[in-house]
Amino acid sequence: MCLPGKGKRMDENVIKVENLVKYFDGRCVLDDISFNVPQGCIYGLLGRNGAGKTTIIRILLGLEPATRGETSLLGRNSTKLPAKIRGKIGCVAEGHNLIQNYKVSRLIKLCKDLSLNWNDASFDHLMETFRLPRDRRIRDLSMGMRAQLNLALAMAIDPELLILDDPTLGLDTVARRQFLELAIDIIQQQGRTILFCSHILSDVERIAERIGILTAGKLVVDCSLEELKTRVKKLRIIFPESPPADLYMTDIINRQIQGREMAITVANWNRQKQAILETFKPSSCTEVPMSLEDIFIECTRPNPELIEAV
Amino acid sequence: MLTLIKREIRDHVIYFAGAVIFAGIIIGIAITPIFESRRHYRVLSGLGVALTITAIVIFSFFAMGVGQMYTDKNRKISAFLSTLPVSRSRILIARILTGTLAILTLIVPQVIVTIILLRLYAPPFPEYSGFIAEVFAGIFLAAFACYCIGLQAGWSSSSILSAMGGLGLACIIVSLILIKGFGLHIIVILLLFIIASLIRIRHLFTSTSL
Numbered sequence: 001m002c003l004p005g006k007g008k009r010m011d012e013n014v015i016k017v018e019n020l021v022k023y024f025d026g027r028c029v030l031d032d033i034s035f036n037v038p039q040g041c042i043y044g045l046l047g048r049n050g051a052g053k054t055t056i057i058r059i060l061l062g063l064e065p066a067t068r069g070e071t072s073l074l075g076r077n078s079t080k081l082p083a084k085i086r087g088k089i090g091c092v093a094e095g096h097n098l099i100q101n102y103k104v105s106r107l108i109k110l111c112k113d114l115s116l117n118w119n120d121a122s123f124d125h126l127m128e129t130f131r132l133p134r135d136r137r138i139r140d141l142s143m144g145m146r147a148q149l150n151l152a153l154a155m156a157i158d159p160e161l162l163i164l165d166d167p168t169l170g171l172d173t174v175a176r177r178q179f180l181e182l183a184i185d186i187i188q189q190q191g192r193t194i195l196f197c198s199h200i201l202s203d204v205e206r207i208a209e210r211i212g213i214l215t216a217g218k219l220v221v222d223c224s225l226e227e228l229k230t231r232v233k234k235l236r237i238i239f240p241e242s243p244p245a246d247l248y249m250t251d252i253i254n255r256q257i258q259g260r261e262m263a264i265t266v267a268n269w270n271r272q273k274q275a276i277l278e279t280f281k282p283s284s285c286t287e288v289p290m291s292l293e294d295i296f297i298e299c300t301r302p303n304p305e306l307i308e309a310v
Numbered sequence: 311m312l313t314l315i316k317r318e319i320r321d322h323v324i325y326f327a328g329a330v331i332f333a334g335i336i337i338g339i340a341i342t343p344i345f346e347s348r349r350h351y352r353v354l355s356g357l358g359v360a361l362t363i364t365a366i367v368i369f370s371f372f373a374m375g376v377g378q379m380y381t382d383k384n385r386k387i388s389a390f391l392s393t394l395p396v397s398r399s400r401i402l403i404a405r406i407l408t409g410t411l412a413i414l415t416l417i418v419p420q421v422i423v424t425i426i427l428l429r430l431y432a433p434p435f436p437e438y439s440g441f442i443a444e445v446f447a448g449i450f451l452a453a454f455a456c457y458c459i460g461l462q463a464g465w466s467s468s469s470i471l472s473a474m475g476g477l478g479l480a481c482i483i484v485s486l487i488l489i490k491g492f493g494l495h496i497i498v499i500l501l502l503f504i505i506a507s508l509i510r511i512r513h514l515f516t517s518t519s520l
Binding site: 058061062063064065081082083084086087089091093097098099100101110111113114115116 | 386389397517518520
């Protein structure tokens with residue numbers, strides 16, 4: 001469920017991506033991507049490494065030009081984001097590209113001087129919570145510390161929109177858990193719009209309300225987490241004789257046959273599809289429970305044209 | 311803007327230190343003849359040598375341009391700054407203003423010393439004031455042109471070898487002054503070159519991915 005922010009309408013989209021296409025050296029990395037993130041929503045963008053998650057974020061932030069299509073943040077075109085709008089966006093980038101040769105204190109001062117709105121109390125509280133040293137150089141900090149500093153800097157401006165691009169990448173299990181606990185704490189306190197990219201499904205499942213799954217440059221899933229779990233079904237069907245060659249059913253993501261048994265994963269499962277299946281008179285039909293990880297694995301199989309309709 | 315300029319100066323303080331040291335050395339060369347057996351008539355020749363050295367030293371501003379852009383690209387400084395309320399144009403303007411300040415750090419003390427020396431030791435010809443203006447405007451513009459070439463080379467080159475192309479162009483700019491001398495024609499040529507370079511740098515910096 002996406003919650004609207006203070007005084008904002010639910011239909012007000014903070015992030016808009018329309019027919020986004022991106023080519024790198026003649027290779028299509030984003031193929032006609034469209035999605036919206038409404039005010040107050042926590043959107044989890046999933047995809048395998050190299051699926052195009054970071055490219056979408058870089059285009060949204062105006063760091064990378066799009067080949068075609070339009071993107072906007074807080075109602076302004078990404079390519080022409082004015083300082084006033086940038087000041088409302090907090091960003092934790094993949095790999096935490098902070099200025100490596102700066103001391104932590106210098107980087108904090110730079111960010112503070114350049115920001116339009118700096119919450120000293122909130123920032124100092126986070127620095128204390130994370131126990132980050134101010135006298136060390138960024139390059140001397142561990143990956144976990146860099147992630148924490150990056151999050152503290154992003155949160156210090158009280159952002160309306162928070163963009164987290166694989167913030168737990170490279171962190172060990174303990175550091176990742178600690179980072180997420182604090183991130184969830186912060187997120188829940190504020191009720192702001194968040195775009196969270198990751199390939200670690202458990203991270204996304206814990207905080208996201210809406211899910212987008214990118215596969216080979218295509219957005220194959222864009223719906224709420226609950227909806228996703230009800231729409232994608234995995235069925236184990238046993239037929240009296242050998243299974244039929246074709247079930248005459250659309251949106252079959254995956255199909256495996258072994259003897260009289262057929263396992264299928266179907267998107268957009270409904271009564272009509274159930275009725276079609278019953279015409280084949282199967283001996284038994286059982287639903288196999290699917291976690292987000294199972295759905296993700298099914299959706300990211302190299303067969304995108306079948307699951308595009310999800 | 312001031313924060314961005316301060317950041318650039320602090321990150322590239324070595325070039326400012328170099329400019330101060332070279333300004334000191336060149337001024338030293340210019341005023342040495344005064345202390346050599348009181349041969350005041352040699353002051354003009356000392357100034358000539360100093361100006362020639364300055365024309366060669368400005369070549370080092372190519373390195374500053376390359377340094378600023380290469381460091382930015384390597385450390386992803388603009389990529390980080392662009393996630394803050396700063397536009398790419400402002401980052402570039404701050405960078406160019408810092409380069410201009412470094413050039414002025416080298417040239418302004420020399421202008422002051424030259425004016426004083428000419429007032430004290432040179433015959434009172436009114437042509438001198440116009441000549442000084444042309445010489446220093448030429449030196450400043452040539453330094454700025456070298457700096458602009460450096461900015462372009464630093465941003466668009468992926469290796470030292472490809473930056474050498476820019477180095478060749480900077481050599482041509484410096485030799486243009488050494489061969490043709492100073493004058494209005496050089497000022498016009500350099501101005502046109504600088505305008506074209508600035509347009510190109512702005513396009514390169516604002517349109518490419520960070």
